[in-house]
Amino acid sequence: MVGMARAATTSDVFNAIAEPQRRQILVLLRAGERPVTELAQELGMTQPGASKHLRVLREVGLVRDRKAGRQRLYGLDARGLQPVHEWTGGFEQFWNASFDRLDAYVQDLKQTRQKE
C-alpha cells in the first residue's frame, strides 16, 4: 500500500456528518421517523441517493431503521453526536480567548520590532 485516501466515512461520526446532506437528513429526522422516499423528496435528492446517505448514517449508528409494511422508516438515534458535542465543547474556553491571543501576538510583534 503506497497511498491512502481518507478514513472510511462509515467508520466514524465526524466523517459521517461532514456531508451537508447527511446533516440535513438528521435535522429532518428530529421531527420524527420518515420513509426513504419522503426524505429524498423533501431534500431534493434521488431515492438511491437518499438510501446511500442513510446507509452511512445507519452504519455509524446515527439512525435506526424499522420495517413498516412496504416502507422502511428511518429514525434518529442522536447518541452518537454526543462525542462530537463534547469534543468541540473542549474548545469552548478558546472561543472568546482567540481575539485576546491575537492581540497578544500583535503586542509581541511590536516589542520585537522596537528591540531591533
Added chain:
Amino acid sequence: MVGMARAATTSDVFNAIAEPQRRQILVLLRAGERPVTELAQELGMTQPGASKHLRVLREVGLVRDRKAGRQRLYGLDARGLQPVHEWTGGFEQFWNASFDRLDAYVQDLKQTRQKE
C-alpha cells in the same frame, strides 16, 4: 460534469475536523503555539504531512500562523468550532430520548404481532 465526490475539505469546518490527525493537531494547539516540526514529531507524522493538515486547518480558519524567525508558529483559533458545537447541541434533547423511542418501537412491534 457527470460525477462529484465530496465538498472540498477546505470549504467547511465539519469536513476539516473529519480527519483524526487534524483533530489531534487542534488538541495539541490548546496548550499553545507550536512550530510545524514540533507538531509533526509529537503526532508521529512527516513534516510535509503536518504542513498539509495545517494548511487545511488554516483555510477554514481554525488555526492562525505567525512567522517567528525561521519557524512558523501555528496557534489555535477555535471560533470556527462553535457552529459545530451548536449544531450537535441541537440534538441534545434526543440523546436521552433515544432509548425511550427504541422502547416505543418494541412496544409497537409487539402490538402489531398480537393483532396478526
Added chain:
DNA sequence: CCATCATATGCCCATATTGGCATGCGTCAA
C-alpha cells in the same frame, strides 16, 4: 401469480483526499 410500490445495490465516472518524496524558498548562523 402478477403488477406495483418502496428500497437497497451494483457499476461507472469524475473528483477529492492523504501519504511519501523530492524540491523550492526564505532565514539564520558562521
Added chain:
DNA sequence: TTGACGCATGCCAATATGGGCATATGATGG
C-alpha cells in the same frame, strides 16, 4: 557568501466518495 534549518509545495499513487442509472429485492394488493 555559504550551508543548514524549517516549511510549503508539487507530483504521483492508491482510495474513498457522491451522483446518475439500471436493476435486484421484498412486500402488498388484486
